[in-house]
Amino acid sequence: MNKAAIVVGRRLGELIIVFLGVTLLIYLMVFALPGDPIKALGGDRPLTDSVVHALRAKYHLDEPFFEQYLRYLWGLLHGDFGVDFNDESVASQMASRWPVTITLALTAWVIEMIFGVGLGVISALRRGSFADQAILIFTIVIGGIPVFVIGVASQLVFSVRLHWFPVAGIVYGWPKSYILPAVVIAIFGLAAVSRLTRTSMIETLGSDHIRAVRARGLPPARIVGVHAMRSSLIPTATYLATDLGYLMGGTVIIEGIFNIPGVGNLLFQAIRTHEGPTVVGVSTALILIFLVTSVLVDLLHAALDPRVRRR
Amino acid sequence: MRRSVIGLIAIAAATTLVAAGCGPTGTSASAGGSAADTSLVYATGEPDHLTPGRQTVAFDQVMALFAPLTWIDNSNKVTDLAAKSVTTTDNKNWTITLRSGWKFQNGEPVTAQSYVKAWNYEAYGPHAWENSGELAEIVGYTDLNPAKGKPKTTEMSGLKATGTDTFTVELTHPDSQFPMQLTQAQTGFFPMPEAAYKDLAAYDRKPIGNGPYEMTEAWKDNQPFTVQAWKGYQGPKAVTQKVTFKSYTNMDTAYTDVQAGNADVVFLPADKMTSAKGDFGDHLYSFDSPGIDYLGFPLWNKKYSDPRVREAISMSINRQEVNKAIYGGLYTPATALTPPDMAGTQPGICGQYCTFNPTQAKKLLAEAGGFSGEMDLIYPGGDGLDSLYQAYANQIRQNLGIAKVVAKPSADWASYYATLTNSTVAGPHFGHWGALYTSQQNTLRSLFTTAGGCYFCTGKYHNDDVDKLMAKADSATTQSEANTYYTQVQKRVLQDFPVVPTFFDRYSYVTSTKVTKLPSIEGSPVISQIKVS
Numbered sequence: 001m002n003k004a005a006i007v008v009g010r011r012l013g014e015l016i017i018v019f020l021g022v023t024l025l026i027y028l029m030v031f032a033l034p035g036d037p038i039k040a041l042g043g044d045r046p047l048t049d050s051v052v053h054a055l056r057a058k059y060h061l062d063e064p065f066f067e068q069y070l071r072y073l074w075g076l077l078h079g080d081f082g083v084d085f086n087d088e089s090v091a092s093q094m095a096s097r098w099p100v101t102i103t104l105a106l107t108a109w110v111i112e113m114i115f116g117v118g119l120g121v122i123s124a125l126r127r128g129s130f131a132d133q134a135i136l137i138f139t140i141v142i143g144g145i146p147v148f149v150i151g152v153a154s155q156l157v158f159s160v161r162l163h164w165f166p167v168a169g170i171v172y173g174w175p176k177s178y179i180l181p182a183v184v185i186a187i188f189g190l191a192a193v194s195r196l197t198r199t200s201m202i203e204t205l206g207s208d209h210i211r212a213v214r215a216r217g218l219p220p221a222r223i224v225g226v227h228a229m230r231s232s233l234i235p236t237a238t239y240l241a242t243d244l245g246y247l248m249g250g251t252v253i254i255e256g257i258f259n260i261p262g263v264g265n266l267l268f269q270a271i272r273t274h275e276g277p278t279v280v281g282v283s284t285a286l287i288l289i290f291l292v293t294s295v296l297v298d299l300l301h302a303a304l305d306p307r308v309r310r311r
Numbered sequence: 312m313r314r315s316v317i318g319l320i321a322i323a324a325a326t327t328l329v330a331a332g333c334g335p336t337g338t339s340a341s342a343g344g345s346a347a348d349t350s351l352v353y354a355t356g357e358p359d360h361l362t363p364g365r366q367t368v369a370f371d372q373v374m375a376l377f378a379p380l381t382w383i384d385n386s387n388k389v390t391d392l393a394a395k396s397v398t399t400t401d402n403k404n405w406t407i408t409l410r411s412g413w414k415f416q417n418g419e420p421v422t423a424q425s426y427v428k429a430w431n432y433e434a435y436g437p438h439a440w441e442n443s444g445e446l447a448e449i450v451g452y453t454d455l456n457p458a459k460g461k462p463k464t465t466e467m468s469g470l471k472a473t474g475t476d477t478f479t480v481e482l483t484h485p486d487s488q489f490p491m492q493l494t495q496a497q498t499g500f501f502p503m504p505e506a507a508y509k510d511l512a513a514y515d516r517k518p519i520g521n522g523p524y525e526m527t528e529a530w531k532d533n534q535p536f537t538v539q540a541w542k543g544y545q546g547p548k549a550v551t552q553k554v555t556f557k558s559y560t561n562m563d564t565a566y567t568d569v570q571a572g573n574a575d576v577v578f579l580p581a582d583k584m585t586s587a588k589g590d591f592g593d594h595l596y597s598f599d600s601p602g603i604d605y606l607g608f609p610l611w612n613k614k615y616s617d618p619r620v621r622e623a624i625s626m627s628i629n630r631q632e633v634n635k636a637i638y639g640g641l642y643t644p645a646t647a648l649t650p651p652d653m654a655g656t657q658p659g660i661c662g663q664y665c666t667f668n669p670t671q672a673k674k675l676l677a678e679a680g681g682f683s684g685e686m687d688l689i690y691p692g693g694d695g696l697d698s699l700y701q702a703y704a705n706q707i708r709q710n711l712g713i714a715k716v717v718a719k720p721s722a723d724w725a726s727y728y729a730t731l732t733n734s735t736v737a738g739p740h741f742g743h744w745g746a747l748y749t750s751q752q753n754t755l756r757s758l759f760t761t762a763g764g765c766y767f768c769t770g771k772y773h774n775d776d777v778d779k780l781m782a783k784a785d786s787a788t789t790q791s792e793a794n795t796y797y798t799q800v801q802k803r804v805l806q807d808f809p810v811v812p813t814f815f816d817r818y819s820y821v822t823s824t825k826v827t828k829l830p831s832i833e834g835s836p837v838i839s840q841i842k843v844s
Contacts, residue, residue, distance in 0.1 A: 035725030039732060042367050043724075044743050045757075046764045047441055050456035054439035086359050087512070088532060096532065152567070160571045167568040168559070256561045259568075261533040265560055272693065272723050 004299065011295045015288065022287050023076075023280050027069050030276040037061075037274035041085060059085065072277060082277030084270065090281045093266060098285075101255070101262035103174055105247040107182035112189040113240055119190065120197025120236070121224065127202060139191035151184050151257040168259035181258040185251060189243055196236045204232035234304050238297055245293035249286040350553035351826070351843055352535075354565040354577035357558040361530060362515045363501035364433035364440040370496060372556050375538055375838045376520035377501045378546050380407060380426075383494040385832055387654040387749050387790075392546055393421065393502075393521060395476075397493065402485035402786055407493075409476045413545050415504040416525040423478035425502035431455075431466045432508070433499060444764060445492070445499030445747075450481040485786045487793050488752045491654075496747040496833060523549040523839040533558060540839075549839035572823050575843065576836060579819035581695050585639035591821045597641050599652035600834025601746035602816030603754060604645070606688075606703070606739045607731075610770035610809060614686075615739070618808040619679035622664045624739065625811040626672035627710035630665075633702045634814065641819050645812035648759075648801045649751045652833065655794025656751060660801050665812055669710040676711055685715040690741035691727035692720030700741070703813075731767045742768055742810060749833055751797040756781055759804050772809035 038055045041047060047055075056062045060071060075082055081090040119139065123132045142150075158180055159167040170177040204210060205228055213227050252264035263282050270278035358369035366373050380394040391397060395408045413421040433440045434449070436456040446452055450469025455462045469481035482489065493500050502521060507514040517529040523546065524538035535557040540549040559565040562580040569577045570590060579587055579595070587595045606624070608615040615621060630644030643651075647660045663671070676682060686707065690700045700718035708716040719737075721727035730736040744765065746753035757763040760781055761773050777800055784796035818834035828842035 033726065034722065035727070035729035036732070037725050040725035040728045042441060044745065044765075044768075045367070045747075046444075046768075048444040048447065048456065048764070049458075050436035051439050051441060051443055054437050058439060093532060152563075155564075155567050160567060163571070167571045167573055168564045169557075169568075257564055259559050259561060259564045269560065274723075274725055 004302065007298065008295065011291075011298075015291055018291060019284065019288065023073065023284050024069065026280045026283050027072060027276055028065065030271075030274060030279050031065050031068070033274050035274070037085065040273075055085075059083075068276070072280065081281045084275045084278050085273060090277050093278070094263065094281060094285065097261055097263045097266050100170060100260060101248060101251060101264060104178055104182055104185070104251055104255070104260060104262060105244065107175070107178045108185035108189075108247055108251075109240065109244050111182055112186040112193055112243070115186070116190050116193025116240075117197050117233070117236060120194040121201055121229075123194060123198040124201035124205065125224065127198075132198075135194060139194050143188050143191040147184065147188065147253050148257055150187060151181070151254055154180055154184055155257070168257075170260055177260075181251075181254050181260060185247065185254050189240075192239060193236060196239055197232065200232040200235050201228060204228045207231075234301070237304060238301055241293055241297040241300055245290040248289050349551045349843055350555065351551045351576065351838075351841060352555045352557050352574040353838065354557050354559055354562075354569060354574040356562070357533060357560070358530065358556075360441070360515050361518045362440075362507075362511070363498035363503070363518070363520075364429065364442050365515065366498060367441050370498065370835070371838060372538075373498050373501070373518075373520075374495055375522060375524045375554060376518055376526065377498065377522040378520070378544070379495040379497070380493040380500060381490050383491060383749060383832065385652070387652075389490050389494065394493070397490045399489070402487050402489070402788075403482050405480045405482070405489055406473075407478055407480065410545065411476055413521060414543055415502075415506075415519050415521050416541055416543065417504060417506055417519045419504040419506060419519075421502055421504075421521050422475050423472035424475075425504060426500075427470050427472045427478055428505075428508075429501070429503040430470060430499075432503075434467055435465055436462055440499075442497075442499030445497050448482045448484070448486060448489075450483055452483075484782070487785055487787045487790070488748075488750045491748045491750045491752075494748050496835075523547070524554060547839070551839070551841050551843055554838055566821065569821055569823055572825070575823045575826050576820055576829070576841065577822075579641075579821055581638070581699075583821075584637070584641050584819065587641075587819065587821055588639065594822045594824060594826065595819065596822070596829050596831070597817045597819040598831045598834045599643075599650060600816045600818040601650060601653055601749050601753070602818070602834070603648070603650050603744055603812060604642075604814040604816060605742040605744075605769075606811040606813060607736075607742040607768055608739055608770045608809065608811075609734070609736050610772060611734065612738075614682065614684065615770075617679040618806075619675045620682065621808045621811060623672040623676035623679065623711060624707055625664050625808070626666065626668045626675070628703060628706045628811070628813065629667040629710075630813060631667070633699070633706065637699050637702055638814075642817050643815040645815050648804060648810075648812055649746075649754045649797075650815035653746070653749045653751045653754065654790060655797055657798055657801075660798065661805055661812060664805070664808065672711055682711070682713050685717060686713055687738035688716065688718045688740070689727065689730065689736050689738055690718065690720055691724045693723055696720070696741060734767065734771065739811070743816075744768070745816070751794070751801075752781070752784065755797060755800050755804070758810070759800070769809050772804075772807070774803065774807060776803050 038052050038061060060068055072082060083089055119135045123135050126132050155167050158164045165180040166172055166177055210223065210228055213223055251262060252268050255262045255265040267282045355371055356368055358366060358372055360366045361369055361372055363373050363377055378393045381389050381397060382392040383389050393410060393413060395410045397405060397407050399405045409421060409423060415421060430446055432438060433443050434446045434452050434455045449467050451467030454464055455467060472478045504519050506519060517526045523541060523544050525541040527537050527539050530536045535555050537553055537555045540552045557574055565574060565577045566580060566583050568574045608621055610616060634640055634642050634644060646658045646665050647656055649656045651658045688700050688704050690696045697720060704716040704718040707713060744754050744758055757765045758769045759772055759777050780796050780800045780803060784793040787793035787796060820829060820836060822829060825843045826841060827844050830837050830840045
């Protein structure tokens with residue numbers, strides 16, 4: 001327990017350092033992007049010089065980099081995430097978008113978990129059979145198709161032709177609006193999750209303690225479902241936990257294709273328009289989530305595997 | 312009039328969709344529609360602002376909520392709408408009289424003061440309202456926009472309310488096209504009610520207009536909002552009672568949503584142009600527009616300073632073939648400096664230099680001393696222009712025999728734009744001008760005069776003859792007289808050949824089967840007149 005506290009404390013310290021470094025770095029990168037975001041605001045119709053100057057002053061873009069960055073940090077300390085070029089508060093945009101992305105990512109994650117583990121277990125139990133081969137080929141092929149191809153194709157089939165799901169947007173809420181994009185996202189983790197599950201399941205099934213319970217005459221379903229599952233899921237759980245962090249930020253393309261107003265979409269737009277506060281706000285949050293999940297993974301790992309705890 | 316290359320954001324409100332008869336599981340849009348159902352879902356990008364003086368991408372929304380002083384139709388005839396008359400004796404001092412009895416949607420009467428105050432507020436430099444440039448010709452505008460420091464006054468001296476219904480506008484120079492500038496797409500000339508100034512941020516979310524529709528709810532980020540036909544509107548009544556503006560980040564998704572019947576009208580994204588006919592058949596509409604595509608040049612660069620080089624490049628591009636391959640034949644190869652829907656344009660004025668002729672092109676290039684080194688075609692990345700510029704590059708490479716012609720995208724719009732404004736662009740580059748009113752003045756002045764605002768878009772081209780001819784057109788007493796001068800301007804500019812006109816844009820739209828009529832002006836649908844079954 002003491003050790004765990006130290007791990008957590010050290011990780012928290014790291015978080016603060018990473019936070020400062022990341023905000024500085026990202027702010028610097030946005031600052032260094034070529035082009036003047038204000039001049040580009042008018043599209044192909046130029047804004048007048050006085051409008052450009054006034055807007056630049058308004059968003060402090062006429063100040064040197066460090067002044068801008070410190071102003072931003074100072075704002076953050078007061079809970080002010082800044083505004084975008086439409087005068088919208090970044091904080092309120094994130095507040096409305098994070099739940100959407102989290103819902104989407106969690107849905108995808110659960111689908112990935114259920115089907116990945118399920119397929120993996122089937123493969124392991126029928127090692128070398130036709131089903132095993134079919135699952136291997138299916139997960140690899142489908143995971144190898146570019147995400148936008150699957151996204152657009154699924155829209156055409158399930159939304160335009162069959163009308164099972166809406167094409168885009170989140171009007172119909174969970175689950176209807178989220179299932180199709182979530183499945184498309186989940187498809188990419190399927191291969192890894194099912195492979196991992198398969199390998200460690202096979203290993204576990206051949207281990208002593210499983211042979212022991214088998215010898216005791218427990219029903220096969222119980223052997224697999226309870227005894228084998230618990231120890232064979234450690235690598236899968238680790239992978240899935242890391243993947244959750246990745247899913248939060250990795251949905252940009254899907255959010256675009258399905259017109260889902262999540263943070264990925266927000267980040268993409270903000271990078272295109274060079275909106276420093278938005279880019280830094282969203283990506284810092286993403287990185288923090290990633291770091292937090294990795295801390296959780298370590299703790300989870302320790303909880304699941306006594307060997308890790310002892311080390 | 313549309314920033315066709317810039318996309319934006321989005322989602323949707325269940326209530327409006329259900330009202331529109333487009334249940335998520337419905338077989339198609341037409342299945343749920345009843346006879347009295349006159350609601351429409353209009354797919355667009357996310358607005359930036361809804362205040363007329365500020366919006367740069369929300370034309371559709373703002374034009375539905377407000378009425379302009381004058382109205383232009385497809386034959387370029389200007390009629391008075393909110394104005395009773397717009398008169399002048401010298402093209403410099405204009406008197407605008409408003410129709411009586413017009414009101415804002417909150418009941419406030421529309422008075423001369425509604426215009427004067429709104430225009431002054433918009434023109435005031437420190438407010439940084441994006442459309443302020445539309446008012447730049449009014450005397451006193453420069454006082455509100457000094458090169459340095461704070462303006463000393465808040466009002467333009469050239470703008471005066473002389474009665475409740477009448478105000479006068481003094482321009483810095485005669486401008487025969489002023490009534491055209493007051494037409495519907497120049498939203499910077501719209502009025503605002505007194506109520507707006509109490510909370511401009513709230514007004515931006517729920518503007519109160521004088522037009523065919525009123526807001527029923529405030530616009531929230533990335534959420535559709537519905538406007539309803541306003542009973543008090545004094546102009547032509549809206550045909551469709553309810554319009555929901557639904558915004559999308561990815562216009563290809565909007566296209567698919569129209570295919571599925573969840574939205575009714577969408578501007579056709581460029582990469583769908585080749586498939587739209589097959590997907591939509593009769594529900595693909597294509598209109599002449601005030602937009603033109605061209606290649607600009609770094610005229611200061613020795614490689615491109617000889618007009619014959621630019622003419623050779625122009626003649627080496629097979630516009631027909633590019634049109635077929637990239638735009639599914641929906642665009643029109645450019646044969647002039649302004650598109651044909653602009654008053655008095657003479658298509659074909661560009662003559663042989665806009666006609667594909669590889670033999671002649673090679674000859675011209677040889678006369679100019681050939682071309683050495685690499686030719687980079689620069690265009691903004693991420694806007695779906697890649698295949699177009701690769702096609703141009705191929706054509707130039709093959710037909711001019713230049714070994715290395717490379718299509719080079721910039722990182723994004725801002726960085727492309729910066730290479731223009733600071734004159735560092737490396738080669739022939741993407742150019743587009745979408746005019747906001749269909750006078751040749753808008754395009755010619757913007758692109759080919761230094762005062763026009765976009766002179767850096769054409770390699771900082773400048774010619775005194777052009778400036779003089781433009782001034783003559785400005786002083787013309789009739790439109791046809793002005794048009795004669797514009798023709799002369801085009802001839803003069805084409806002698807120098809600073810740009811290669813490539814295509815007259817045609818704005819295309821696809822609709823759901825529910826839409827039976829899609830009337831358009833200046834290439835864009837007139838939302839209040841769209842008919843649905």
